[in-house]
Amino acid sequence: MTDVLVCIKRVPETSSQVLLSEDGMSVDARHVGHTVSPHEEAAVEIAIQVAEASGGTATVLTLGPADAVEQLRDAIAVGCTRAIHVEADSESFGPADVAAAIAEVVRGEDFGLVLVGNDAADSGDFQVGVRLAYALGRPVVTGISTLSLDGDTLTARGSGPDGDEIYELPCPAVVAIQEGGVAPRYPSIVGRMKAKKLPIETISTTVSPTTRRLGLTSPPERPSTVEVLGEGPEAAKAVVDMLVSIGVVSS
Amino acid sequence: MILVLVETDPQGVTLTSREALTFARTMGERMGDPQLEAVAVGPLPDTAAVLAHLGEQGVTTLHHADDERLAAYGAAAWAAAVVDVASSGAARLVVGSGTPRGMEVLAHVATRLDCLMAANVIALEDTDPLTVSRQVMGGGVFERMRLDGEVAVVAVAGHAVDPVPAAESRTTDVRTYEPALTDADLLTRVVRTEKAAGEDTSALTGAKVVVGAGRGAGSADGFTDLLELKDLLGGALGVSRVVTSLGWRPHHEQVGQTGSRISPDLYVACGISGAIQHWAGCQSAKTILAINTDPDAPMVTQAHYAVIGDLHEVVPAINEELRRRRG
Ligand SMILES: Cc1cc2nc3c(=O)[nH]c(=O)nc-3n(C[C@H](O)[C@H](O)[C@H](O)COP(=O)(O)OP(=O)(O)OC[C@H]3O[C@@H](n4cnc5c(N)ncnc54)[C@H](O)[C@@H]3O)c2cc1C
Numbered sequence: 001m002t003d004v005l006v007c008i009k010r011v012p013e014t015s016s017q018v019l020l021s022e023d024g025m026s027v028d029a030r031h032v033g034h035t036v037s038p039h040e041e042a043a044v045e046i047a048i049q050v051a052e053a054s055g056g057t058a059t060v061l062t063l064g065p066a067d068a069v070e071q072l073r074d075a076i077a078v079g080c081t082r083a084i085h086v087e088a089d090s091e092s093f094g095p096a097d098v099a100a101a102i103a104e105v106v107r108g109e110d111f112g113l114v115l116v117g118n119d120a121a122d123s124g125d126f127q128v129g130v131r132l133a134y135a136l137g138r139p140v141v142t143g144i145s146t147l148s149l150d151g152d153t154l155t156a157r158g159s160g161p162d163g164d165e166i167y168e169l170p171c172p173a174v175v176a177i178q179e180g181g182v183a184p185r186y187p188s189i190v191g192r193m194k195a196k197k198l199p200i201e202t203i204s205t206t207v208s209p210t211t212r213r214l215g216l217t218s219p220p221e222r223p224s225t226v227e228v229l230g231e232g233p234e235a236a237k238a239v240v241d242m243l244v245s246i247g248v249v250s251s
Numbered sequence: 252m253i254l255v256l257v258e259t260d261p262q263g264v265t266l267t268s269r270e271a272l273t274f275a276r277t278m279g280e281r282m283g284d285p286q287l288e289a290v291a292v293g294p295l296p297d298t299a300a301v302l303a304h305l306g307e308q309g310v311t312t313l314h315h316a317d318d319e320r321l322a323a324y325g326a327a328a329w330a331a332a333v334v335d336v337a338s339s340g341a342a343r344l345v346v347g348s349g350t351p352r353g354m355e356v357l358a359h360v361a362t363r364l365d366c367l368m369a370a371n372v373i374a375l376e377d378t379d380p381l382t383v384s385r386q387v388m389g390g391g392v393f394e395r396m397r398l399d400g401e402v403a404v405v406a407v408a409g410h411a412v413d414p415v416p417a418a419e420s421r422t423t424d425v426r427t428y429e430p431a432l433t434d435a436d437l438l439t440r441v442v443r444t445e446k447a448a449g450e451d452t453s454a455l456t457g458a459k460v461v462v463g464a465g466r467g468a469g470s471a472d473g474f475t476d477l478l479e480l481k482d483l484l485g486g487a488l489g490v491s492r493v494v495t496s497l498g499w500r501p502h503h504e505q506v507g508q509t510g511s512r513i514s515p516d517l518y519v520a521c522g523i524s525g526a527i528q529h530w531a532g533c534q535s536a537k538t539i540l541a542i543n544t545d546p547d548a549p550m551v552t553q554a555h556y557a558v559i560g561d562l563h564e565v566v567p568a569i570n571e572e573l574r575r576r577r578g
Pocket residue numbers: 013014015035036037038121389464465466467468490491492493494505506507508509510511521522523524525526527528529532542543544545548560561562563
């Protein structure tokens with residue numbers, strides 16, 4: 001039986017230009033929705049799979065503002081049975097701070113396996129899982145897309161430069177999950193009901209964050225220099241002429 | 252000393268590591284610390300080619316951790332080998348490339364050195380205090396970040412700079428060493444690699460031509476003409492996240508923030524809107540041709556060339572024209 005903790009982060013859902021706050025220190029997310037990284041959706045799915053297979057539980061944790069309970073409830077709706085909210089101004093938390101705050105929670109509990117997303121969709125720091133593992137004195141692997149647990153041995157698969165790479169490591173461990181190996185499940189109606197009702201454990205952290213952010217800027221807008229080669233199938237000749245001119249097709 | 256973790260392939264030092272070397276050299280010069288050294292872990296496929304690349308980049312010494320326990324990749328053990336050199340040489344900066352492997356090893360290095368790490372770095376902003384600019388929000392925003400401390404770790408975003416040879420090339424000395432490794436360092440090594448045909452991403456990340464397809468492909472069966480175009484141009488297929496999450500194509504073909512970063516000579520983006528998370532993966536293509544029904548799609552306005560139309564009509568016509576000209 002293994003109790004799994006999966007850590008997720010509330011981030012703005014943007015697909016086009018990102019707006020910045022007036023002080024240039026954060027993303028202005030008032031007009032967009034929120035989500036978690038695709039990596040974390042996969043991590044939640046794997047947490048539920050491992051917990052089910054071993055007869056354990058899957059707990060979801062987030063460090064973030066009060067509104068981040070929305071993302072916790074999404075994870076409960078698909079099958080996590082416990083939710084921990086470390087309420088904090090996550091904007092000022094660097095990766096080492098987040099790892100230290102999660103480590104505090106893990107130390108007081110009995111989570112054999114801790115999952116995180118490979119890198120958060122917003123800050124993209126690539127370090128929380130690794131720093132957490134060192135804080136807990138556990139082995140860690142990153143970029144993992146499928147995971148199975150047999151006794152105390154984890155088999156983890158990720159993709160490397162020459163094909164799929166397989167690791168075998170002892171549990172307790174920390175694993176950073178990458179999307180692509182599992183299809184996150186959709187919430188059922190029963191799941192949604194559970195998500196509404198389940199009490200969320202709100203706790204605070206003793207970690208004092210030390211952001212190194214000096215400011216955010218939008219990339220310079222690139223003036224459109226697109227040359228439209230035509231409309232519909234008639235453009236084919238112009239396309240191939242262009243391919244010849246850039247040397248991709250020989251004349 | 253500025254220390255660069257280099258990754259190698261049968262051609263020598265990988266392109267992204269050569270980019271990191273150029274970036275590190277420029278940083279060192281501006282910081283008044285021009286001593287550029289490199290560290291490579293595990294067996295080198297072609298030592299002469301590696302040394303030629305390093306000499307060209309102005310590297311004085313290659314520290315080569317050659318120990319059979321490092322032959323199989325394992326981030327903790329590789330990091331132990333890097334930290335060994337960084338500590339004994341009092342490195343001011345440890346730089347690597349923003350590949351999955353580079354990023355994983357550097358995260359271990361930063362933790363072991365108890366210092367800050369900046370991922371996806373694209374520019375050096377200031378040397379006092381040391382400040383870098385890096386991509387966040389999948390490349391949709393730049394963050395200025397301060398790297399306080401005696402040592403810092405920097406992962407350079409793929410294709411943020413071109414690899415430029417140093418003003419003077421050098422003969423790089425090789426120092427082979429055996430790093431001190433503990434049992435814990437060796438717990439997380441790759442136990443085996445499985446090469447399923449076409450399953451690895453190197454074909455996509457190294458391709459000169461990538462034919463991309465998004466939701467506009469319409470269904471899993473909508474790829475026939477796109478695959479033919481890919482074959483006619485001798486390239487690889489890359490897709491948007493919508494395509495992989497709908498299960499039309501496998502994830503290893505995904506381009507973008509949570510997929511592969513590509514830098515082909517030509518990217519043909521068919522039926523792809525060009526959301527920032529996709530753009531993050533394809534923006535370093537030299538030429539982008541967008542084929543889209545929507546003339547206002549970001550992919551169209553940011554491309555070099557565009558055809559406005561239904562890809563299911565345009566792509567077969569291009570294939571036909573290519574076949575006709577080949578005779
Ligand atoms: C944290 C995060 C990470 C993400 N990572 C990635 C990533 O790695 N890669 C990625 O791609 N996305 C990623 N996304 C998703 C991204 O935001 C977009 O949703 C996605 O890229 C859109 O895919 P698309 O362009 O194929 O589909 P759509 O946005 O639906 O666009 C389809 C386009 O096709 C055009 N079209 C439709 N029919 C035709 C036709 N018959 N012929 C020609 N054109 C047609 C339309 O005009 C439109 O422009 C991520 C999102 C998040 C939140």
